[in-house]
Amino acid sequence: MKVAVSSSGESLDSEIDLRFGRASYFLIVETDTLDFEVKPNEQNMDLPQGAGIQAGKTVVNCGVEAIITGNCGPKAYNVLESAGVKVVTGVNGTVKEVLEKFKKGELQYSVSANVEGHWV
Amino acid sequence: MIITVASGKGGTGKTTVAVNLATIAAEKGSVELFDCDVEEPNAHLFVKPQNITKKEVSTMIPSVDIALCNLCQECEKICRFSAINIVAKKIMVFADMCHSCKGCLMVCPTGAISEGARQLGSVLTGYSKQGFKLTWGELRVGEAMSPPLIKKVKDEINNLYNLISIVDAPPGTSCPAITTLRDSDFALLVAEETPFGLNDLTLTVEGLKKLGVPMAIVINRAEESKGIIDDYAEHENIEILGKIPFSKEAAKICSKGLFLVEEMAEIRAIFQKIYQKIYCKIVKTENKGEIK
Numbered sequence: 001m002k003v004a005v006s007s008s009g010e011s012l013d014s015e016i017d018l019r020f021g022r023a024s025y026f027l028i029v030e031t032d033t034l035d036f037e038v039k040p041n042e043q044n045m046d047l048p049q050g051a052g053i054q055a056g057k058t059v060v061n062c063g064v065e066a067i068i069t070g071n072c073g074p075k076a077y078n079v080l081e082s083a084g085v086k087v088v089t090g091v092n093g094t095v096k097e098v099l100e101k102f103k104k105g106e107l108q109y110s111v112s113a114n115v116e117g118h119w120v
Numbered sequence: 121m122i123i124t125v126a127s128g129k130g131g132t133g134k135t136t137v138a139v140n141l142a143t144i145a146a147e148k149g150s151v152e153l154f155d156c157d158v159e160e161p162n163a164h165l166f167v168k169p170q171n172i173t174k175k176e177v178s179t180m181i182p183s184v185d186i187a188l189c190n191l192c193q194e195c196e197k198i199c200r201f202s203a204i205n206i207v208a209k210k211i212m213v214f215a216d217m218c219h220s221c222k223g224c225l226m227v228c229p230t231g232a233i234s235e236g237a238r239q240l241g242s243v244l245t246g247y248s249k250q251g252f253k254l255t256w257g258e259l260r261v262g263e264a265m266s267p268p269l270i271k272k273v274k275d276e277i278n279n280l281y282n283l284i285s286i287v288d289a290p291p292g293t294s295c296p297a298i299t300t301l302r303d304s305d306f307a308l309l310v311a312e313e314t315p316f317g318l319n320d321l322t323l324t325v326e327g328l329k330k331l332g333v334p335m336a337i338v339i340n341r342a343e344e345s346k347g348i349i350d351d352y353a354e355h356e357n358i359e360i361l362g363k364i365p366f367s368k369e370a371a372k373i374c375s376k377g378l379f380l381v382e383e384m385a386e387i388r389a390i391f392q393k394i395y396q397k398i399y400c401k402i403v404k405t406e407n408k409g410e411i412k
Contacts, residue, residue, distance in 0.1 A: 050201055053202040053217075056207070082207055082210055
């Protein structure tokens with residue numbers, strides 16, 4: 001299964017980036033093999049607003065089935081949901097640790113955004 | 121003639137200065153007061169306006185006819201605010217991100233996009249007991265952007281030579297304050313002698329220089345000795361038009377929603393001087409403009 005994980009670095013040992021819209025990177029991982037591709041998200045770091053929407057589109061366009069992240073706001077959730085991408089929030093640790101939990105079925109999908117959107 | 125009362129830092133006394141200045145100005149000629157702090161308007165608490173009228177105002181957002189949309193993404197490409205998006209072969213509009221530029225309407229090749237509306241809030245007017253008109257905005261709860269409503273309040277300004285419009289600006293130096301200050305003939309900056317006050321005053325002065333708006337300072341809750349605002353004003357060559365003394369009596373009067381110029385002779389004299397100086401400055405600037 002192909003999933004996206006918001007990550008603070010470019011390897012599986014990197015810590016999860018708790019932010020979705022302004023995550024440093026997305027790692028697009030094949031959960032069976034742990035093969036992955038790095039998607040930088042720096043174009044979103046300086047956006048005054050709409051980072052969640054843009055990040056949502058990035059992830060949707062990668063063709064993943066799920067996104068694993070720390071926090072996901074209402075607009076990003078809306079984009080992901082309308083594209084049928086499942087969302088896991090509230091995780092922390094390294095990307096590898098989180099993926100192991102995910103594979104064991106220890107993580108639950110969210111049914112809504114877990115944080116408010118915010119405006120600069 | 122538009123005189124905008126601004127500060128940078130919040131709570132320095134913009135509204136106190138605006139309503140008292142309007143009261144003095146109303147004794148000399150025609151004046152109208154505008155409260156552009158649409159997120160937290162408060163001039164009406166002093167003015168206690170009568171004969172209030174209220175109109176709801178909205179801003180344009182795209183309304184999409186899905187049957188006509190061919191998912192070409194032209195609207196998405198032109199939108200700088202992610203307000204209109206194609207996600208998984210569906211078009212999504214985020215109304216609260218839209219800045220009403222109408223770019224999407226213009227580029228849509230199939231005519232799928234028409235003008236919809238997002239409620240901004242209300243524009244209200246009423247009259248003070250002194251007879252001047254107050255116009256203010258009340259932002260809809262949940263609306264994230266105040267500049268569109270501020271523009272609607274400013275649309276009510278009649279910029280005539282013999283009519284003084286006094287505008288109470290929102291705090292800060294971001295879009296709401298800049299939207300309010302733009303097109304002003306003069307900015308009166310209410311400063312406070314604290315490090316925060318000076319920092320935010322400096323930001324506002326930098327902004328006004330870019331906007332090309334002439335300015336002067338009034339110090340509120342001023343200490344008797346010279347302070348950090350005096351030093352800054354001297355360094356920047358900005359005139360200090362008056363100092364409102366730090367006074368418990370003044371604070372009490374304001375807390376009751378009364379006008380300082382009607383309750384304290386000392387402060388009335390200060391405001392008269394401030395008004396006179398601004399009037400002379402504006403007339404001088406205007407004459408220069410005519411010679412050009």
